Amino acid sequence: MVNPTLKRLASPVLDPIGSALLMSRAADMGYAYRHGPRTQRRVALTFDDGPVRGGTEAVLDMLGESGVLGTFFCVGANTIMHPEVIRRAYDAGHIIGAHSMNHGRTGAVSPTDGTHIDDCLRELRAAMGKTPALYRPPWGWMTPWEALRLRRRGLHIIQFDVETPDSAVPCPPGDEMCAWTLPRVRPGSIVVFHDGKTHAERHDKPETARALRLLIEALRRQDYELVTIPDLLGVPAYQD
Numbered sequence: 001m002v003n004p005t006l007k008r009l010a011s012p013v014l015d016p017i018g019s020a021l022l023m024s025r026a027a028d029m030g031y032a033y034r035h036g037p038r039t040q041r042r043v044a045l046t047f048d049d050g051p052v053r054g055g056t057e058a059v060l061d062m063l064g065e066s067g068v069l070g071t072f073f074c075v076g077a078n079t080i081m082h083p084e085v086i087r088r089a090y091d092a093g094h095i096i097g098a099h100s101m102n103h104g105r106t107g108a109v110s111p112t113d114g115t116h117i118d119d120c121l122r123e124l125r126a127a128m129g130k131t132p133a134l135y136r137p138p139w140g141w142m143t144p145w146e147a148l149r150l151r152r153r154g155l156h157i158i159q160f161d162v163e164t165p166d167s168a169v170p171c172p173p174g175d176e177m178c179a180w181t182l183p184r185v186r187p188g189s190i191v192v193f194h195d196g197k198t199h200a201e202r203h204d205k206p207e208t209a210r211a212l213r214l215l216i217e218a219l220r221r222q223d224y225e226l227v228t229i230p231d232l233l234g235v236p237a238y239q240d
Ligand SMILES: [Zn+2]
Pocket: 048, 049, 099, 103, 138, 139
């Protein structure tokens, strides 16, 4: 375990370097999807770092009211804490993908250790009875050996091309987030929101829910169809 103080001091320096190196196409060997076909006005809304009480539930309420299905990339440790939230999302028809066991930075970098993947798949299977076929790396960090590890486990790597600013602290107002995000969306875009927080019992995200409602309305006015990742990319949601 890394000393927390050391980690806090090192992160502002090492995280941008890690992101520059590990979010490139070279890092994933071209295996990761960043968007779908640019020829159709279809967009996938995705949600990272849940499940939690509060944030995930508000997003599920909003998607339900809007009649939209989303794709949730879930943390294994949170799944142990909130299996009922996963089941609610799954039962409503949303797609559940994996987002590692503890959202650590080092999992993708480790040359041999795949437990961050396997433990997450096990917990998601325990919660919903299905093994995900979709994986989003925490921090977006990938390495060639992590890409091979994921492929060997039957997982499709799902990155994104539009990241909403909803993980900023403090979280911006929903209308500002929508205004920032909307012009960046193109046909085929994969949009990321954050509905949860690693290891949180409860994490409220009212501005994310507000931005989501405004974005759905605005995209529909622009004749976009809102679809899940399997629909956008033509890949399976689950392995069984
Ligand atoms: Zn994440």
